[in-house]
Amino acid sequence: MIQSDLDLFGPQPQRLASQTVLLPGFAVPEVEALLDALRPVLRAAPFRHMRTPGGLHMAVALTNCGSLGWVSDEKGYRYSPTDPVSGQPWPALPPILLDLAGRAATTAGFDGFVPDACLVNHYLPGTRLSLHQDRDEADFGQPIVSISLGLPAVFLFGGLQRSDRPRHIPLGHGDVLVWGGEDRLRFHGVLPIKPGVHPRLGERRINLTLRKAG
Ligand code: SIN
Ligand code: FE2
Numbered sequence: 034m035i036q037s038d039l040d041l042f043g044p045q046p047q048r049l050a051s052q053t054v055l056l057p058g059f060a061v062p063e064v065e066a067l068l069d070a071l072r073p074v075l076r077a078a079p080f081r082h083m084r085t086p087g088g089l090h091m092a093v094a095l096t097n098c099g100s101l102g103w104v105s106d107e108k109g110y111r112y113s114p115t116d117p118v119s120g121q122p123w124p125a126l127p128p129i130l131l132d133l134a135g136r137a138a139t140t141a142g143f144d145g146f147v148p149d150a151c152l153v154n155h156y157l158p159g160t161r162l163s164l165h166q167d168r169d170e171a172d173f174g175q176p177i178v179s180i181s182l183g184l185p186a187v188f189l190f191g192g193l194q195r196s197d198r199p200r201h202i203p204l205g206h207g208d209v210l211v212w213g214g215e216d217r218l219r220f221h222g223v224l225p226i227k228p229g230v231h232p233r234l235g236e237r238r239i240n241l242t243l244r245k246a247g
Pocket of ligand 1: 162181221
């Protein structure tokens with residue numbers, strides 16, 4: 034049958050906006066190697082709930098690897114070369130993440146992407162991430178590469194104004210989303226994660242966003 038022949042090629046990249054590409058399952062072949070690379074990162078820099086400038090704790094637990102890491106506290110949001118919990122530099126970016134992010138970016142049309150920061154977000158069922166722009170990086174000419182693992186999520190993909198009604202994009206285990214260029218400052222977020230147990234990651238979703246922060 035023609036349909037099953039087509040299935041052999043796997044899901045194809047989907048252009049969601051002029052400079053936004055969803056690569057369904059792009060990270061699937063790499064998941065075990067990715068998890069192996071993440072384990073020492075999480076030992077050195079465990080997930081934590083950072084404080085917002087308003088004094089609340091973020092619902093998402095996060096950590097970083099790379100020469101810069103995204104931090105939030107009462108002074109605001111910024112990138113820092115050191116982990117405020119340990120006082121040490123963030124763990125290095127694992128080569129496999131650097132390689133995967135570069136290949137995903139190239140596939141999406143952004144050549145030469147070399148990230149220096151990877152924000153690792155941890156969601157439990159019920160955790161959400163409210164609409165925001167990624168604007169703490171130095172160069173908005175560089176894209177964002179997002180890798181999703183574990184429980185499925187609904188990604189909110191909005192416009193350049195907070196008030197623009199966001200589209201709902203399902204993101205599953207191994208999906209990679211790349212946005213840059215004129216889409217780089219689109220508002221985005223994540224709806225509350227639905228209860229569930231992922232066969233590999235259990236009751237959690239992990240999202241890695243690779244950025245060129247400095
Ligand atoms: C983020 O915007 O930093 C994370 C997005 C996601 O978890 O999919
Ligand atoms: Fe973001």
